[in-house]
Amino acid sequence: MTYEVVLEGRTALVHIRAVNGGYAVSVDEGAEVMWSARRLGEAEWMMGQGGPGRAVGLHLNGERAELQISGHSLRAKVSDPRKSALDALGGAGSGDVVSPMPGVVVRIPVSQGDVVAEGEVLIVVEAMKMENEFKSPCSGVVSEVLVTVGEALDSGARLIHVEPDE
Amino acid sequence: MNLRPFRRVLVANRGEIAVRIIRACHERGLSAVAVYSEADADALHVRLADAAYPVGPAPSSESYLRTDVILAVAAESGCDALHPGYGFLSENAAFAQRVLDAGLVWIGPPPSAISAMGSKTAARQAMSAAGVPVVPGTLEPLVDAEEAIEVARGIGFPVMLKAAAGGGGKGMRRVDGEDELANALQAAQSEAIKSFGDGAVYIEKLVVNPRHVEIQVLADGHGTVVHLFERDCSIQRRHQKVVEEAPCPVLEPDTRTQMAAAAVRAAAAVDYVGAGTCEFLLGADGSFYFLEMNTRLQVEHPITEMVTGVDLAQAQLRIASGEPLWFGQDDLQIRGHAIECRIYAEDARAGFRPAPGPLLGYREPTGPWVRVDSGVVQGMEVPIHYDPMIAKLVVWGEDRAQAIERTRRALRHYHLVGTPTSIPFFLSLLDDPDFIAGRYDTGFITPEWLAGQLEPESGDLELAIVAAAIGAFERDLSLQSNGVDNGAPASNWKLVHRFKRLRGYR
Numbered sequence: 304m305t306y307e308v309v310l311e312g313r314t315a316l317v318h319i320r321a322v323n324g325g326y327a328v329s330v331d332e333g334a335e336v337m338w339s340a341r342r343l344g345e346a347e348w349m350m351g352q353g354g355p356g357r358a359v360g361l362h363l364n365g366e367r368a369e370l371q372i373s374g375h376s377l378r379a380k381v382s383d384p385r386k387s388a389l390d391a392l393g394g395a396g397s398g399d400v401v402s403p404m405p406g407v408v409v410r411i412p413v414s415q416g417d418v419v420a421e422g423e424v425l426i427v428v429e430a431m432k433m434e435n436e437f438k439s440p441c442s443g444v445v446s447e448v449l450v451t452v453g454e455a456l457d458s459g460a461r462l463i464h465v466e467p468d469e
Numbered sequence: 470m471n472l473r474p475f476r477r478v479l480v481a482n483r484g485e486i487a488v489r490i491i492r493a494c495h496e497r498g499l500s501a502v503a504v505y506s507e508a509d510a511d512a513l514h515v516r517l518a519d520a521a522y523p524v525g526p527a528p529s530s531e532s533y534l535r536t537d538v539i540l541a542v543a544a545e546s547g548c549d550a551l552h553p554g555y556g557f558l559s560e561n562a563a564f565a566q567r568v569l570d571a572g573l574v575w576i577g578p579p580p581s582a583i584s585a586m587g588s589k590t591a592a593r594q595a596m597s598a599a600g601v602p603v604v605p606g607t608l609e610p611l612v613d614a615e616e617a618i619e620v621a622r623g624i625g626f627p628v629m630l631k632a633a634a635g636g637g638g639k640g641m642r643r644v645d646g647e648d649e650l651a652n653a654l655q656a657a658q659s660e661a662i663k664s665f666g667d668g669a670v671y672i673e674k675l676v677v678n679p680r681h682v683e684i685q686v687l688a689d690g691h692g693t694v695v696h697l698f699e700r701d702c703s704i705q706r707r708h709q710k711v712v713e714e715a716p717c718p719v720l721e722p723d724t725r726t727q728m729a730a731a732a733v734r735a736a737a738a739v740d741y742v743g744a745g746t747c748e749f750l751l752g753a754d755g756s757f758y759f760l761e762m763n764t765r766l767q768v769e770h771p772i773t774e775m776v777t778g779v780d781l782a783q784a785q786l787r788i789a790s791g792e793p794l795w796f797g798q799d800d801l802q803i804r805g806h807a808i809e810c811r812i813y814a815e816d817a818r819a820g821f822r823p824a825p826g827p828l829l830g831y832r833e834p835t836g837p838w839v840r841v842d843s844g845v846v847q848g849m850e851v852p853i854h855y856d857p858m859i860a861k862l863v864v865w866g867e868d869r870a871q872a873i874e875r876t877r878r879a880l881r882h883y884h885l886v887g888t889p890t891s892i893p894f895f896l897s898l899l900d901d902p903d904f905i906a907g908r909y910d911t912g913f914i915t916p917e918w919l920a921g922q923l924e925p926e927s928g929d930l931e932l933a934i935v936a937a938a939i940g941a942f943e944r945d946l947s948l949q950s951n952g953v954d955n956g957a958p959a960s961n962w963k964l965v966h967r968f969k970r971l972r973g974y975r
Contacts, residue, residue, distance in 0.1 A: 310937065313930070313934075342943070350939065358884075373925065376816075376892075377930075377933050404825060404853075430853045432856065
């Protein structure tokens with residue numbers, strides 16, 4: 304199987320074969336290296352190259368992987384590279400404003416049809432008593448407002464779409 | 470003061486502090502009743518209490534701050550005492566009075582002491598009169614810009630404008646020169662009205678590069694007031710404490726004695742009863758100024774417990790029941806060193822942005838002299854409605870160096886998957902030569918300091934990439950062996966449906 308892994312801005316193609324209870328792993332078409340992996344419990348694995356490895360926090364939900372390594376919390380996207388290619392063709396909207404966290408919409412200073420500049424505040428979301436402003440990723444026209452003030456949001460919710468200028 | 474024994478305590482709070490109080494109650498043979506909002510139905514404090522009552526929807530204004538509902542629960546559940554914890558209703562003098570009027574024991578200072586310390590301007594006046602050094606500035610709210618300019622000239626720039634009703638870093642504004650003052654005053658006043666419903670603003674000299682050092686006190690209502698030494702809370706982000714240690718690594722013994730004596734005078738001046746904290750600014754020259762008194766148990770109280778051996782939550786219960794203090798000042802001493810890290814669900818690399826999420830994997834570190842006060846369990850969602858603190862990691866060592874090493878160890882042993890946390894920030898901080906040398910002040914954590922401090926190592930990133938792929942591979946293999954076709958991650962509902970079809974279920 305081949306997976307496309309996006310982590311910290313880097314995209315890697317990881318090919319994996321099961322071999323003798325271990326894993327032969329090749330990253331970005333490089334040489335195959337043997338890895339061991341053993342699941343210990345809730346979101347906890349022992350993983351490493353060759354030997355018995357070390358503790359890794361890992362939980363997968365669909366394409367989203369939550370990791371903890373050396374105290375760092377990392378989030379990766381793990382997908383089938385064929386599917387990513389299709390998404391790219393479909394043009395997943397570059398003018399989408401998406402909430403990176405769950406929260407509640409407190410203000411929407413723009414409405415549908417407004418002309419906005421790049422960096423203009425489009426929506427304010429409160430999470431844990433902090434107001435977070437989300438800004439327009441591009442200059443253009445607000446074509447969709449998908450949420451209302453007071454609405455509770457899940458992480459990853461699409462909030463607003465800005466149709467970019469030509 | 471007479472004995473007021475009680476046997477059942479309503480814990481009017483949530484999270485780790487509710488758990489802390491329930492523990493203290495149970496250790497003293499008292500029963501504890503919890504309250505919870507809809508967001509906290511599964512929380513640890515609910516599970517540990519002898520009874521737990523829902524008090525409303527998630528927003529605290531509709532649940533934990535509903536005084537009528539809280540008092541009704543106290544009556545219905547047969548409680549004869551109430552502990553407010555910190556935050557929420559803990560420093561609400563009117564609520565304290567209502568608790569007393571309802572015939573309950575209020576586990577906190579008298580309402581008059583809360584009021585006396587509640588307004589910063591009133592507190593400054595009272596402290597000044599009691600001979601407690603206060604930051605030079607106005608004792609009354611400012612009337613207009615002309616007055617502000619006159620005062621600022623007298624004490625010298627830079628100055629701070631502060632909301633009288635403020636706290637937690639809100640409603641504060643630095644002013645460096647006369648030309649900025651009028652505009653800044655107007656802005657501070659409107660911010661104060663917006664945030665606190667009270668536009669009163671006062672002016673203070675800005676102590677440059679101060680440390681935040683506070684003294685813990687206990688007063689028993691029989692005339693005895695003792696102090697339990699200091700905590701250094703200078704490591705802050707957004708003007709809020711994130712790391713505290715006791716003792717303060719740079720406090721001279723003489724200064725400690727004077728500061729502690731000032732705190733005891735401050736408590737005595739308002740006829741304080743119970744546990745309280747006097748906060749001071751400590752200048753680089755050893756001068757110190759009273760900032761405010763927190764009339765409640767503090768978040769960071771455990772480090773004082775660690776270095777003095779006194780259980781402050783139990784002390785609150787015993788004092789509230791009318792017991793005279795069972796030790797004197799001479800019985801207290803500082804033993805070793807303690808550090809607290811507040812584990813927040815926030816992304817330090819994104820400017821400490823709150824990042825609530827589910828605790829998909831969660832195991833607290835333990836071992837010798839490692840204490841974790843938390844209100845969560847594995848699988849819980851960190852609610853978005855409250856402070857994003859997950860837990861407090863509190864560590865004791867024979868000396869500061871050992872405490873730092875042990876804190877590092879405990880942080881590395883913290884298994885926490887599902888949300889970014891402040892753990893990488895603490896690991897960087899504990900590696901910083903200035904922190905290790907005790908050289909820091911309240912301005913230590915700057916964006917410049919943060920930049921580049923918190924990046925994961927490249928080997929760890931490499932491991933993460935392969936780990937994520939192996940995890941997906943294992944998941945997809947087991948899906949295939951369950952009869953699901955190759956490829957995309959399927960939803961569990963689809964799986965169940967297909968399984969049923971395969972087996973001929975309807």
